[in-house]
Every structure is written in C-alpha cells, then in structure tokens.
Amino acid sequence: MARKSRKADFVSTGRVEKPAIVTEEKMVFRAGLYARLSLESDANKERGTIENQMELLKKFVDGTNDIxxxxEYMDVSKTGTNFERDGFEEMMRDIRDGRINCVIVKDLSRLGRNYVEAGNYVERVFPFFEVRFIAVTDGYDSSREGADLSVCMSNIFNEFYSRDLAKKIRASYRSNWKKGSNVCGNLAYGLMSDPMDGHRIIADPDTAPVVVRIFELFVNEKKGYAQIAKILNDDGVIGPKAYKHFKKTKELPGNYNPEWRGGTVSRMLSNSYYAGDSRHNHHGSDRFAEKKQWEEPEENWIIVEDTHEPIVPRVLYLKAQERLKEIHKNSRNYGKKNEGELSCRNFYKKKAVCGDCGASMYLIKSTSGAANFVCGGHLTKKGCSRKPISENAxxxxVLRVIRIHMNVYVDSMEMLKRINRKAESMKKYDVLTKEVRNLHRELEKLAAHRQQLYEDYAERxxxxxxxEAFAEKDAAAxxxxxxxISEVTEYQRKYDRNYCASRDWEAAINKYRNIRHLTQKMVDAFVEKIEIFSAGKVTVHLIYDDMLEELVAYTKEREEAGDGE
Incomplete structure (x- = not known):
C-alpha cells in the first residue's frame, strides 16, 4: 500500500496536525553553557568579553532543535591551567546530579589550557557521565559520528604558531629600537610622529612649551609636583589624556577628566624622551593570550641616545634628575623596598574616593605617626579639602556596614527557609516542579515536530x-x-527548601561571617566604593547592596502574604 500524503491535511487546516506515522522522539539535551575569562580588565569589561562568549553559545543553541x-556557568579572572574554578566545579556537581547532560563552550581553551587534562575530561569524564560536549568555534561535537578531538588540537597548534610569530615581531621591534627608529605610535605628551616620516619623532608645537614650563617650574622655581599641577589647572591647560582625545576628535567629552595630577607631573619629569633619548622595553607584556603587563628591571631597558631633537635642553633635564634623586633620597622610605607598612594596610586603593571631587583617598602618616586617609586632589582641585579620616575610624x-549587611542577609534567608519548609510552600514547589517538567516535555515535542516538519519538506x-510558515510558528512557540521555563524556574527556585539567592554571595558571607576584624580579602569580596566627605562622614557602597534590597523586599512580601504565619 502506498504511503498516504499529509499535504492536503496541512493545507486544509492551516495548523500542524500530529504526524500520521509515529516516529521516535529525538532526545533533547539539557545544556550547561560554560564561559571563562582569564583576566578581567577595564578593556575586557568594556568589550563585555565574558558576555560575548555567552551570547555566542546562546546563538548556537538557538540554531539547534535538540538542545x-x-x-549558565562563568569563571572570571580564572586561569585555564588548572580546573579549581568555582563555576567549573559547580557545573561538574550538576553533571553528577544529572541536572545537565550537555556541556557547550566557545572553544577547547575555554574549558582549560592544560590540554592534557582538558582532553581527559572530553574523552573520559564526560563520556562516563554520558555528557555531550560541544566546542562551537572548533566545530567539535562528541555526539557526531567520527568526532575527532584533533580538530581542537589543530587550533591549539595554530595558537602556538601565532605566539611564536608575536615573538618574532617583538624581536623586529627591538632591532628597530637599537637603530633609533620609532615604531611606537603612542608617544608622550609634547611629542608627535613626523607626518612626513612616521619613524621620526618631533615636538608637538601645541604642547612642547607646556613640557618645558613644567621642567622650569620644577628646577628653577623649586615647585613640587602638586604645586605644578595646580598652576596648570588654574591656567586652564588640559591634561595629557584629555589632550590626546581632544587632538583626535577636536572636542572634549564629559567623561574625560581634563585636570593635571601630581603623579602625572612626576612621571613626565623622569621621561628621557624629552631630552632626545628613546627608552624601550620599559614594560613587558603577553598581549597574545592573557594580555598581562609588567615592569621590566632597569637592566633590561633599551636606551638609545639622541634619536630625535630634544624639547627640553639636556642641561635642564639633568638638573631635574638631580632634584628628583634628592627628593627621593630625603623621602622617609628611601632605600626601602616598600616595607609595607602603609601600602599593605590600605585595603581600599582606588575604592576609597573623595565624596566631593572624586579623587582617590591616600593613606599617609603624619609627623606624630598617626595614619590618616586624605583626599588626593585637595592640592590640585579648587574648593576641595583634605578631609582627613583616621585609618582605624x-x-x-566599613566593618560595621559589612557586618550589618551579613546579618540582614542571614536573617532574611533563615526566614525564607522557614517559610519554604511549611506545607503550603512545599506544595507550591511541587506544583511548579511539575509545571517545569511539563514545559520541558512540550519543548521536546516541539523539537520532534520540527524534525518531522523538515522530513515532510524533504519528501516534498x-x-x-x-x-517556512510552520517553522516560523514553531520558532515563536x-x-x-x-x-x-525561565520564569517558572526562577519562581520555583524561590520556594526551594534550600533556597540560595546567589552562590557567590552566600559563599562570601559564610566565609567572613565569623571574622571579627577587617581584612583585604573581606574588602575585595564586599566593597564596591567608599565615599568620604567632610566631618568624617562616610558612605560605603557594597557589591551586593542591590541584591540585598531585593531579598529583603521579597522576604517582606512573603511574610505579608501570610506565608510566614
């Protein structure tokens, strides 16, 4: 008997009917999306690197009908050379618990850069748990017949080739440095590349006079760094970073700080480029992979004299170096390799800022030996004051605010867990669990229907x-x-007897709840920003403040609804 065509049924009803021939439903995989970023920097944050990885993985899943x-699991600022990572370990727990049976990463290096161990997970651990593994950009899918891990490995070899090529490029740079050629487009304030010869350095006619003035104020008038910065600010001279942007765009955006700082002046006074000498290899970096940078020891510097016309007379430059040495020699910490004392005791660094001008607060010692935080911009910014506040105060x-935060969290969580252990809440949780399960079944049916729809199209x-019409309807559904599923799962999670608002948040509170003194790690875990105002007024902003506000509001909502009775 010939097979009955279903074409007429589709046309007449205008909706998808169940296939006349029963086919085996295709297995739908429950995937865990894993992303890792080795080093979180401002540049990475702006580019949203970790978010871009997740977006790529989600787009990949959208293009499948069986996942x-x-x-989602993330590890930020975590090395790939070992597997001791919170997000990865959480994913492995879910694999062992059977919550997920598919792992999707951007490429094998996101899983790990210890490729022996990464290969062990892909070829032994994941198959043991019957977990499908997909590396999107490597084109690897363990469920595909004949899947070969060597595809991923070839990409690794390409990476090593690119790294070797980067080393050769750096060697070429060093060769040009020694010849006195400029191969760096990012020159110091007061200098620019010759428009006729990009390898030649010349003075910037707009800013070179400012550089000379800085040296003269320092050498001839014995002005300090902050005093020079204040003079330039009072005269309306915009700072180097703002000027660089202004020169390119001919406008000064609001997010740039045009003011000078004492630290900027200090660095300029020791810059040998202004005397006509080029200095290279001052910093080393691994820009190919982790984008790390470090300061090279002085013996590794490459200094080439008289590579360009000086904008500061050499005699004036040398006098400036003598005064710099004298200042450093008279410093309280001269000859000490940062013994630690203040640097290690300052837990806040750039997190503590002046509430009025926004400058960083610095920890300094007075002549009496007392340690105080003071505004770093009080000498260079009009209308601002020192705002001293003692280190202990x-x-x-900060410790008081963190402890209040932790106590409120613990009280709220205990209240929610008590509510969730009540019969009505447990019944609600079971109902939501069934709804999630039913929704997943509907999703599986939809995936099977999509497959059947394609087969019907292929068979004409x-x-x-x-x-296209039915596929579009399926995609919308x-x-x-x-x-x-996302909404119900989130709602269900809040009725869980072991409800957890955030694993990272809970881990931080459990770790520091019984600590009675402030530590650097505690500050790193909780503090986002500290604003210090006059008269010792302090506003402490914590990383989890918004989450705590939501948790308290939700707890109150459950209590008012009668769940807590």
Whole structure:
C-alpha cells in the first residue's frame, strides 16, 4: 500500500496536525553553557568579553532543535591551567546530579589550557557521565559520528604558531629600537610622529612649551609636583589624556577628566624622551593570550641616545634628575623596598574616593605617626579639602556596614527557609516542579515536530512556503516556551527548601561571617566604593547592596502574604 500524503491535511487546516506515522522522539539535551575569562580588565569589561562568549553559545543553541539551556556557568579572572574554578566545579556537581547532560563552550581553551587534562575530561569524564560536549568555534561535537578531538588540537597548534610569530615581531621591534627608529605610535605628551616620516619623532608645537614650563617650574622655581599641577589647572591647560582625545576628535567629552595630577607631573619629569633619548622595553607584556603587563628591571631597558631633537635642553633635564634623586633620597622610605607598612594596610586603593571631587583617598602618616586617609586632589582641585579620616575610624565603619549587611542577609534567608519548609510552600514547589517538567516535555515535542516538519519538506509533502510558515510558528512557540521555563524556574527556585539567592554571595558571607576584624580579602569580596566627605562622614557602597534590597523586599512580601504565619 502506498504511503498516504499529509499535504492536503496541512493545507486544509492551516495548523500542524500530529504526524500520521509515529516516529521516535529525538532526545533533547539539557545544556550547561560554560564561559571563562582569564583576566578581567577595564578593556575586557568594556568589550563585555565574558558576555560575548555567552551570547555566542546562546546563538548556537538557538540554531539547534535538540538542545535547551538548563544553566549558565562563568569563571572570571580564572586561569585555564588548572580546573579549581568555582563555576567549573559547580557545573561538574550538576553533571553528577544529572541536572545537565550537555556541556557547550566557545572553544577547547575555554574549558582549560592544560590540554592534557582538558582532553581527559572530553574523552573520559564526560563520556562516563554520558555528557555531550560541544566546542562551537572548533566545530567539535562528541555526539557526531567520527568526532575527532584533533580538530581542537589543530587550533591549539595554530595558537602556538601565532605566539611564536608575536615573538618574532617583538624581536623586529627591538632591532628597530637599537637603530633609533620609532615604531611606537603612542608617544608622550609634547611629542608627535613626523607626518612626513612616521619613524621620526618631533615636538608637538601645541604642547612642547607646556613640557618645558613644567621642567622650569620644577628646577628653577623649586615647585613640587602638586604645586605644578595646580598652576596648570588654574591656567586652564588640559591634561595629557584629555589632550590626546581632544587632538583626535577636536572636542572634549564629559567623561574625560581634563585636570593635571601630581603623579602625572612626576612621571613626565623622569621621561628621557624629552631630552632626545628613546627608552624601550620599559614594560613587558603577553598581549597574545592573557594580555598581562609588567615592569621590566632597569637592566633590561633599551636606551638609545639622541634619536630625535630634544624639547627640553639636556642641561635642564639633568638638573631635574638631580632634584628628583634628592627628593627621593630625603623621602622617609628611601632605600626601602616598600616595607609595607602603609601600602599593605590600605585595603581600599582606588575604592576609597573623595565624596566631593572624586579623587582617590591616600593613606599617609603624619609627623606624630598617626595614619590618616586624605583626599588626593585637595592640592590640585579648587574648593576641595583634605578631609582627613583616621585609618582605624574608616576600617571600623566599613566593618560595621559589612557586618550589618551579613546579618540582614542571614536573617532574611533563615526566614525564607522557614517559610519554604511549611506545607503550603512545599506544595507550591511541587506544583511548579511539575509545571517545569511539563514545559520541558512540550519543548521536546516541539523539537520532534520540527524534525518531522523538515522530513515532510524533504519528501516534498509540503512546499517551501508551508515549511517556512510552520517553522516560523514553531520558532515563536519555542521562544515563548523558553521564556515561560525561565520564569517558572526562577519562581520555583524561590520556594526551594534550600533556597540560595546567589552562590557567590552566600559563599562570601559564610566565609567572613565569623571574622571579627577587617581584612583585604573581606574588602575585595564586599566593597564596591567608599565615599568620604567632610566631618568624617562616610558612605560605603557594597557589591551586593542591590541584591540585598531585593531579598529583603521579597522576604517582606512573603511574610505579608501570610506565608510566614
């Protein structure tokens, strides 16, 4: 008997009917999306590197019909040379618990850069747990017949080739440095590349006079760094960073600080470029992979004399170096390799700022030996004051705020867990669990239907127009299902007897809850920013403040609804 065509049924009803021939439903994988970033920097944050990885993985899943996203895992500022990472370990726990049976990464290096161990996970651990592994940009899928890990490994070899090429380029740079050629486009304030010869350095006619003035104020008038910065600010001279942007765009955006700082003046006074000498290899970097930078020891510097016309007379430059040495020699810490004392005791660095001008607060010692935080901009910014606050007073206030935060969190979580252990809440949790399970079944049916729809199109039982119409309808239904699953899962999670608002947040509180004194690690874990105002007024902003506000509001909502009775 010939097979009955379903084409007429599709056309007449205008909606998708169940296939006349029963086919085996295709398995739908519950995927964990894993992303890792080795080093979190301002540049990475601006580019949203970790978010871009996740976006790529989600787009990949959207293009499949047998994968649904169960969870997302991230490790930020974590090396790939070992597997002791919070996000990775959490993913492995979910694999062992059977919550996910598919792992998707951007490429093998995101799983780990210890490729022996990464290969062990891909070829032994994941298959043991019957977990599908996909490396998107490597084109590797363990469920595909004949999947070969050597594809990923070839990309690793390409990486090593690129790293070797980068070393050769740096060697070429060094060769040009020794010849006196300029191969750096980022020149110091007061200097520019010759428009006729990009390898030649010349004076910037707009800013070179400012550089000479700085040296003259320092040498001839014995002005200090902050005093020189204040003079330039009072005269309306915009600082180097703002000037660089202004020169390119001919406008000064609001997010740039045009003011001079004492530290900028100090660095300029020791810059040998102004005397006509080039200095290279001052900093080393691994720009290919981790984008790390470090300061090279002085013996590794490459200094080439008289590579360009000086903008500061050499005699004036040498006098400036003599005065700099004298200042350093008379410093309280001269000859000491940062013994530690103040640098190690300052837990805040750039997190503590002046509430009025926004400058960093610095920890300094007075002649009496007392340690105080003072505004770093009080000498260079009009209308600002020192705003001194003792080290102990600030530490006590920060610890007080953190402890209040932790206590409120613990109280709120205990209340929610008590509520969630009540019969009505447990019943609600079970209902939501069933709903999530049913929604996943609907998603699986939709995936099977999409597969059947394609087979019908391939067998010419429906035409292209019908296929596109039904496929578009399925895609809309899938998007709605995924949205509903996300909403219900989040709602269900809040009724869990072991409810956890955030694993990282909970881990930080459990770690420091019984610590009675402030530490650097505690500050790193909780503090986002500290604003210090006059009369010792302090405002402490914590990383989890918004989350705590939401948690308290939700707890109050559950209590008022009668769940807590």
């Amino acid at each position: 649904v996203v169960e969870r 600030l530490n006590d206030e 039982l429906i035409d292209a127009g019908q296929y 899938e998007a709605e299902l995924r949205k509903r």
